[in-house]
Structure formats: structure tokens, C-alpha cells
Amino acid sequence: MAPCYCATPGLWRRCRAQQICCIATNLISGRLEFDKHRQHRAAVDLVQKKDTILDYPEIRLPEGGEAREILPGIRWLRMPLPMALDHVNLWLLADGDHWAAVDTGIATDEQKSFWQQILATHPLSHLVVTHLHPDHLGLAAWLQERTGAPLWMTQGEFATAHLFLNQMGHWSFAEVEALYARHGLSQELQTALAGRSGGYRKGVPAIPATYRRMIDGDQFTIGDQTWRVITGYGHSPEHASLYCDELHVLISGDMMLPRISTNVSVSPTSPDDDGLGRFLDSIARFRELPEDTLVLPSHGRPFRGLHLRIAQLEAHHAERCEVLTEACVVPKTAAELVPVLFDRPINDAHQIFFALGETIAHLNHLLRAGRVRRIEEGSHFHFVTVS
Structure with missing residues (x-):
């Protein structure tokens, strides 16, 4: 692949984007085989260098309780999280003399305190929630009680949130433990994982009883702007991102993050699902949006370089799948492959919950x-490379 020597930074970035997209396409289609073409490792390293490629507007991080303007009519809230992923971004969209909130944060006293400061100057007209995870849905009921703002969600997210909250059927945490045990999780980590039971209710104590359903392709007006719903899969049941064509702005939720890869997992209700394939198909749809789209992610800073980031993520997952394939020459359980996928051992109950789910998702994709x-040996599933 010939290097590009464009003198203009913008042109250089565009040409580099074409290189990266080409690499990612070849990786996904299997035309670059890592076993036979180790020279392409350098190309993949190029794809995965995030901060040297993405453009981050110079916007100061909001303080707690502050709504910082990103563009006229769009404000950024940055709420602290009590975990390694230490913040979540929420967004306010001007709606006349009110504001529509996109995501609500997790149910902690600290976030409630910050919201009380914000509500004093930003009365809410709508609660638009991208998906069911606690850092996004957690304070929806609390905010609705105080503002009367209706909840907007997709049906898949709303219904599944109620199933999670009430631990109904295979949505119980006990079923997660059983699934992970089947994939080789040690008894010690199973015991540690059991301590997470009830964690969803801590982050989401209540969910509004009614909602307005959002469907892929829906368009609605908030203030002076029209927003279109783009649903995505793999991270959650029916994640909703929002795109404004007039502004070239994408509120991506967790489907497009600048510095980390979105967690893609499986659930006990669909343990053989190809969540990774669904995720890759979902983010590929974002290529329909303009290259200069400003992405407002749920974690990390706002950025431009959407097409580049799609290519980075595609290349990342293709390379990780290749590593797993190489490791499965000898049959292994998903639990044994966690340190292979993540390049380090993971023995923390919080992290293993996500890491093992993501490992299973990658193996299902390869399957x-x-x-x-996949073969059954005793009570465990093992995975072995097809020769």
C-alpha cells in the first residue's frame, strides 16, 4: 500500500482514512490472513492509533452540575460513575424554553445532586434514553417524578429493562452465572460474580411504567432541529442513536466511542447469538453519515473522524478474532480465552462479567x-479451530 504525501493536513487525513478503510474491509472479508501476512500487523497498528487520527474539538470538560455548550442548542453534562469507567456523558437539546435530556445517568446521590443544580436552569420536556444500561436509564424515573417529562425509548430496551429489573425468566442473574459456568468460569469467580446479583436494581431503582416508542428511521423535532433514530445491536437489545442532518451531529450513545471499544456480549436468553456480527453491521451503517459528522459519545470526548473510527473498530475486532482462532488450535473454554482476547488475566468479578461475555460473543462470531x-467436554463448552 503506497504512502500518501499530501501536504494539506485535511487531505492527508482523508487519504489516510481511505487506507484505513481499505485495510479494515480486507480484514473483515478475510483477505488479510494474519498467519500468512504478518507484515500487515503494522497496518493494523496504524488503524488502531486513535488519538493521532481523530479530531477532538477544543472544548473544556464540564464540571459536575454544569451544562457546557457544544453547539447552539446542545449542551454537555459529564456525570461521575462509581467504577473504572469513571464518567458518562449526557446531552441536553434545546426545546423552546425547555430542554430534552438524552440519557439520565445512574442512580447515585452524587448524580442526583448534580441534576438538581441543572434542573434549576434547564427544565426538561423529554427524557430520551439510548438504552437500558444503568448509566443511561438509572435516573429516568427519578427525573420523571420531578419534571413530568415523558420517556422515549425503543421497545427492545424498555421491555428488556423491565425484565432485568424484575429478574424475570432467563433475565435473572442466576441464569448469567449458569451460562458462564457452562463456558468454564471457575468456581471462585462464580462465587465472586454472585455478589453482583441485584446490581442492576441499585443503578436503576425504578423505570417509568409508560413510554413513547422509538423505531429505526423515526424522525422527530426538538426545538428547531430534526433528529433521526438509528438503531444498533450487539451492545444492547435495540440501542438508539440520534442523528441531526442539519447540524451533522450524531449522538452515538455507546455504539461509537472514541477511545475504547464498545462491550459486545451475549445474554442467557440468546446464548448462541452473533452479537459481534450485529454490532459490526450496526456501526457500518454509520458510514452513510457525512465524514465531518460531530460524534457525541457516551464516554470520552466529542470527536470528528467517524469513518476512521468505524475502520479502527472493524480492524480491532478482526485482529482479536484472528488471535482467538490461533489460540484455539488446542480446544479451550471461553474462560480460558479471556486473557487471550484481552492480553491480560482478569480476576475481578466486575470486569469478568463483561470480559467473559465479550469473549463468548467473539467465539460465537467465529462459530x-x-x-x-464448539464441542462439549464434560459440563463445559470448548472451542477448537477448524483446520
Whole structure:
């Protein structure tokens, strides 16, 4: 692949984007085989260098309780989280003399205190929630009680949130433990994982009883702007991102993050689902949006470089799948493959919950592609490379 020597930074970035998209396309289609073409490792390293490629507007991080203007009519809230991922971004959209909130944060006293400061100057007209996870849905009921603002969500997210909250059927945490045990999780980590039971209710104590349903392709007006719903899959059941064509702004939720890869997992209700494939198909749809789109993510800073970031994520997952395929020459359980996928051992109950789910998702993707097969040995599933 010939290097590009464009003198203009913008042109250089565009040409580099074309290189990266080409690499990612070849990786996804299997035309770059890492076993036979180690020279392409350098190309993948190029794809995965995030901060040297993405453009971050010079906007100071909001303080707690502050609504910082991003563009006229769009304000940024940055709420602290009590976990390693230490913040979540929420957004306010001007709606006449009120504001529509996109996501609500997690149910902590600290976030409630910050919201009380914000509500004093930003009365709410709507609560638009991208998906069911606690850092997004957690304070919806609390905010609705104080403002009367209606909740807007997709049906998949709203219904599943109620199932999670009430631990109904296979949505109970006990079923997660059983699934992970089947994939080789040690008894010690199973015991530690059991301590997370009830964690969803801590972050989401209540959910509004009614909602306005959002469907992919829906368009609605908030203030002077029209926003279109773009649903995505793999991270959650029916995640809603919002795009404004007039502003070239994408509120991406968790489907497009600048510095970390979105967690893609499986659930006990669909343990063989190809969540990774659904996620990759979902983010590929964002290529329809303009290259200069300003992305407002749920974690990290606002950025431009959407097409580049899509290519980075595609290349990342393709490379991780290749590493797993190489490791499965000898049959292994998903639990044994966690340190392979993440390049380090993970023995923390909070992290193993996400890490093992993501490992299973990658293995299901390889299984669907015919690159590994799954065998049962005793009470565990093992995965082995198809020769």
C-alpha cells in the first residue's frame, strides 16, 4: 500500500482514512490472513492509533452540575460513575424554553445532586434514553417524578429493562452465572460474580411504567432541529442513536466511542447469538453519515473522524478474532480465552462479567463464520479451530 504525501493536513487525513478503510474491509472479508501476512500487523497498528487520527474539538470538560455548550442548542453534562469507567456523558437539546435530556445517568446521590443544580436552569420536556444500561436509564424515573417529562425509548430496551429489573425468566442473574459456568468460569469467580446479583436494581431503582416508542428511521423535532433514530445491536437489545442532518451531529450513545471499544456480549436468553456480527453491521451503517459528522459519545470526548473510527473498530475486532482462532488450535473454554482476547488475566468479578461475555460473543462470531467449532467436554463448552 503506497504512502500518501499530501501536504494539506485535511487531505492527508482523508487519504489516510481511505487506507484505513481499505485495510479494515480486507480484514473483515478475510483477505488479510494474519498467519500468512504478518507484515500487515503494522497496518493494523496504524488503524488502531486513535488519538493521532481523530479530531477532538477544543472544548473544556464540564464540571459536575454544569451544562457546557457544544453547539447552539446542545449542551454537555459529564456525570461521575462509581467504577473504572469513571464518567458518562449526557446531552441536553434545546426545546423552546425547555430542554430534552438524552440519557439520565445512574442512580447515585452524587448524580442526583448534580441534576438538581441543572434542573434549576434547564427544565426538561423529554427524557430520551439510548438504552437500558444503568448509566443511561438509572435516573429516568427519578427525573420523571420531578419534571413530568415523558420517556422515549425503543421497545427492545424498555421491555428488556423491565425484565432485568424484575429478574424475570432467563433475565435473572442466576441464569448469567449458569451460562458462564457452562463456558468454564471457575468456581471462585462464580462465587465472586454472585455478589453482583441485584446490581442492576441499585443503578436503576425504578423505570417509568409508560413510554413513547422509538423505531429505526423515526424522525422527530426538538426545538428547531430534526433528529433521526438509528438503531444498533450487539451492545444492547435495540440501542438508539440520534442523528441531526442539519447540524451533522450524531449522538452515538455507546455504539461509537472514541477511545475504547464498545462491550459486545451475549445474554442467557440468546446464548448462541452473533452479537459481534450485529454490532459490526450496526456501526457500518454509520458510514452513510457525512465524514465531518460531530460524534457525541457516551464516554470520552466529542470527536470528528467517524469513518476512521468505524475502520479502527472493524480492524480491532478482526485482529482479536484472528488471535482467538490461533489460540484455539488446542480446544479451550471461553474462560480460558479471556486473557487471550484481552492480553491480560482478569480476576475481578466486575470486569469478568463483561470480559467473559465479550469473549463468548467473539467465539460465537467465529462459530457462525465456520472458523471454529464448539464441542462439549464434560459440563463445559470448548472451542477448537477448524483446520
